[in-house]
Amino acid sequence: MRVPDRTRPDRPRRGPHSNRHHADILLTELRIRPRCTRCPAWRGCVFGFASAAGGRFGGRVTPSPTPPAADRLARQIRFIVEVDKLKEIFRQTVLINSRRAENDAEHSWHLCLIVITLAEHANRPPLDVLRVLKMLILHDLVEIDAGDTFAYDTKAMADQHAREAVAADRIFGLLPPDQAREFRALWDEFEARLTPEAKFAAAVDRFQPMLLNCRTEGAAWQRHGVARDRVLARNAHVAEGSTALWAYAQKMIEDTVAAGHLAV
Amino acid sequence: MRVPDRTRPDRPRRGPHSNRHHADILLTELRIRPRCTRCPAWRGCVFGFASAAGGRFGGRVTPSPTPPAADRLARQIRFIVEVDKLKEIFRQTVLINSRRAENDAEHSWHLCLIVITLAEHANRPPLDVLRVLKMLILHDLVEIDAGDTFAYDTKAMADQHAREAVAADRIFGLLPPDQAREFRALWDEFEARLTPEAKFAAAVDRFQPMLLNCRTEGAAWQRHGVARDRVLARNAHVAEGSTALWAYAQKMIEDTVAAGHLAV
Numbered sequence: 130m131r132v133p134d135r136t137r138p139d140r141p142r143r144g145p146h147s148n149r150h151h152a153d154i155l156l157t158e159l160r161i162r163p164r165c166t167r168c169p170a171w172r173g174c175v176f177g178f179a180s181a182a183g184g185r186f187g188g189r190v191t192p193s194p195t196p197p198a199a200d201r202l203a204r205q206i207r208f209i210v211e212v213d214k215l216k217e218i219f220r221q222t223v224l225i226n227s228r229r230a231e232n233d234a235e236h237s238w239h240l241c242l243i244v245i246t247l248a249e250h251a252n253r254p255p256l257d258v259l260r261v262l263k264m265l266i267l268h269d270l271v272e273i274d275a276g277d278t279f280a281y282d283t284k285a286m287a288d289q290h291a292r293e294a295v296a297a298d299r300i301f302g303l304l305p306p307d308q309a310r311e312f313r314a315l316w317d318e319f320e321a322r323l324t325p326e327a328k329f330a331a332a333v334d335r336f337q338p339m340l341l342n343c344r345t346e347g348a349a350w351q352r353h354g355v356a357r358d359r360v361l362a363r364n365a366h367v368a369e370g371s372t373a374l375w376a377y378a379q380k381m382i383e384d385t386v387a388a389g390h391l392a393v
Numbered sequence: 394m395r396v397p398d399r400t401r402p403d404r405p406r407r408g409p410h411s412n413r414h415h416a417d418i419l420l421t422e423l424r425i426r427p428r429c430t431r432c433p434a435w436r437g438c439v440f441g442f443a444s445a446a447g448g449r450f451g452g453r454v455t456p457s458p459t460p461p462a463a464d465r466l467a468r469q470i471r472f473i474v475e476v477d478k479l480k481e482i483f484r485q486t487v488l489i490n491s492r493r494a495e496n497d498a499e500h501s502w503h504l505c506l507i508v509i510t511l512a513e514h515a516n517r518p519p520l521d522v523l524r525v526l527k528m529l530i531l532h533d534l535v536e537i538d539a540g541d542t543f544a545y546d547t548k549a550m551a552d553q554h555a556r557e558a559v560a561a562d563r564i565f566g567l568l569p570p571d572q573a574r575e576f577r578a579l580w581d582e583f584e585a586r587l588t589p590e591a592k593f594a595a596a597v598d599r600f601q602p603m604l605l606n607c608r609t610e611g612a613a614w615q616r617h618g619v620a621r622d623r624v625l626a627r628n629a630h631v632a633e634g635s636t637a638l639w640a641y642a643q644k645m646i647e648d649t650v651a652a653g654h655l656a657v
Contacts, residue, residue, distance in 0.1 A: 202641060205510050210608060212506060213489045216499045225477045235480045238502035241530045242476060246469050246572065259523040266505045308510065344474060377466060 201305050208303040214273045221279045221349040222338045228345060233269040233277065236337065240265045243333050250373040251332075253325040264319040264330045267312055271296035280338065280363055281355045290320065322366070332370025336378055339364060343381045347390035356392040357382060465569050472567040478537045485543045485613040486602045492609060497533040497541065500601065504529045507597050514637040517589040528583040528594045531576055535560040544602065544627055545619045554584065586630070596634025600642055603628060607645045611654035620656040621646060 216234040224231055244261050248254065272278075274296035278285045297316055301309045318327050339360070342349055350360065360382055368375035385391040480498040488495055508525050512518065536542075538560035542549045561580055565573045582588060586595050603624070606613055614624065624646055632639035649655040 198637070202511075202514065202637065206604070206641070209503075209507055209510060209604070210489060213503070213605070213608075215502075216488055216495065217491055224480055225474060227481055231480065232499070234502045235496070235498040238479075238498045238505070238530065239473075239477070241502070241505060241526070243473055245527050245530060246473060246568070247466075250466065259526070262505070262523070262526050263509055266502065266509060304510070340470070340473070341477070344477075373462070373466065377470070 204303065204305050205308070208300075211300065211303055212270055212273065215270060218269070218272045218277055220277050220338075221353065222341045223345050223348045225341060225344045228348065231341065233272055237265060237269055239337055240330075240333050243337060244330070247333070247371070247374065248329070250371045251325065251329045252369070252371055256329055257326050260315070260318075260326045261330045263312075264315050264327065265333070267316055268319050268330070268334065270300050271316070273300060279349075279353065280335075281353060281359060293320075322369070325370075328366075329370040332367040332374055335364045335367050336374050339378050339381065343385045343390075346388075347385055350391055354392070357386050358393075360391065468567065468569050469572070472564075475564065475567055476534055476537065479534060482533070482536045482541055484541050484602075485617065486605045487609050487612045489605060489608045492612065495605065497536055501529060501533055503601055504594075504597050507601060508594070511597070511635070511638065512593070514635045515589065515593045516633070516635055520593055521590050524579070524582075524590045525594045527576075528579050528591065529597070531579055532583050532594070532598065534564050535580070537564060543613075543617065544599075545617060545623060557584075586633070589634075592630075593634040596631040596638055599628045599631050600638050603642050603645065607649045607654075610652075611649055614655055618656070621650050622657075624655065 215237070216232055218233040219230040220233065220236060222231045222236070223229060224235075241262050244258065244265060248256055248258050248261070269277075271293035275289070275292040278289045297313055301313045301316070303309075304312065318324060319330055320327075322328055322331050338349070349355075361379070364378065365375070367378055382391065386393060479501070480496055482497040483494040484497065484500060486495045486500070487493060488499075505526050508522065508529060512520055512522050512525070533541075535557035539553070539556040542553045561577055565577045565580070567573075568576065582591050583594055586592055602613070613619075625643070628642065629639070631642055646655065650657060
């Protein structure tokens with residue numbers, strides 16, 4: 130299999146858009162694409178060769194024929210059943226009325242609703258709203274394995290992307306290969322935050338917990354001793370997706386400070 | 394204000410697609426559209442006249458100018474805050490792992506995920522997937538006021554649509570008028586189940602609880618004494634959206650019967 134050369138001298142040496150980063154994405158794609166149907170240790174079966182661990186056949190693996198429709202649907206259902214676990218991943222934000230912790234599935238639904246309500250406020254409308262929704266439906270699935278990382282927990286954030294990338298391999302890998310690639314690409318796009326759609330999705334993903342915090346007397350911020358400047362710094366990229374939403378958020382934060390629910 | 398004639402002789406005299414039903418929708422639109430900014434009892438202000446209760450001005454109300462952007466965003470945020478309550482509306486279905494009751498927000502997210510995974514199995518692809526997602530993001534908001542109606546509770550189902558239509562007036566009415574109309578039209582489309590998109594959305598809305606029931610030893614069915622024939626009858630319209638999903642569901646139901654988790 131020929132590996133396309135995506136090396137670009139203008140990319141940074143490290144970090145999210147380095148050549149190394151893109152090489153990792155490519156490796157993930159290769160790991161998913163030529164899945165060997167007979168080799169149980171297929172995750173090691175990079176570049177279409179048999180797994181070194183299994184070693185049941187030594188040469189190049191012939192790409193398996195398209196699986197029958199029933200097998201395809203069965204794999205899709207396995208994925209749908211697996212992600213039921215997202216409803217059990219609890220966040221630091223609490224609900225406005227009962228004040229119990231919100232979970233990732235509820236959060237993801239709320240983001241989708243916000244997108245269809247506020248898409249007109251994106252910096253670069255018209256957005257491809259369908260792609261924004263797909264990103265947000267999928268964006269937290271990795272937390273089924275990697276857990277929720279609180280937005281102000283700098284220690285946990287250090288290896289967050291690495292932990293989540295492993296989770297993405299496993300969870301999207303449950304799907305038929307073409308869908309695994311499509312969903313993984315959507316998650317990568319969301320994480321990279323380069324397209325107008327990803328910028329708006331990320332803006333909404335930051336705006337919603339701020340809104341819930343401001344409507345619950347700063348519950349999560351108070352509990353973790355987060356002050357105004359950290360809130361402003363952590364969420365400033367909302368402006369990349371929507372300056373209107375960021376202006377609203379800044380006003381909301383100042384009102385919460387004025388009400389004594391967020392420390393200065 | 395000229396009322397367009399939507400009377401059609403081919404419509405049934407009563408029920409969801411009667412002329413009466415469409416007249417009700419039209420009245421709702423009129424009630425939302427010319428909202429009077431000075432009259433507090435604006436819900437009575439049909440056809441642009443002042444409310445009989447308020448009576449502060451007697452003539453035809455001049456349509457208010459488009460509200461400034463800040464007011465528009467404030468109304469949208471009020472809607473987004475209000476619908477946080479969907480996370481507190483619990484259903485009869487239980488989650489696969491913890492076996493606690495699922496809520497409407499989690500359910501709505503799961504349906505969206507199922508749509509982007511299984512859209513290829515719709516009877517009439519390619520669907521307008523964005524419209525299917527919008528319908529499913531919004532479809533249960535009415536339950537904030539009307540409560541969840543269990544799919545096998547025939548008594549509660551008798552006045553379900555009427556209760557939910559009142560809820561739709563209030564909840565979508567929080568939005569700016571153009572969005573209130575758009576979201577209400579999506580909810581009406583979902584309820585009417587006439588378009589390929591609505592048929593597929595409804596199919597997924599029935600498929601997901603069946604899937605969770607089958608994966609939890611028929612928990613909700615057992616608790617309410619629901620037997621196989623009622624499950625088959627209540628969910629048969631899945632086939633209108635996707636014969637592939639209905640075939641899968643029938644097999645799943647038979648397996649659940651064979652395992653002794655669903656009465657014959």
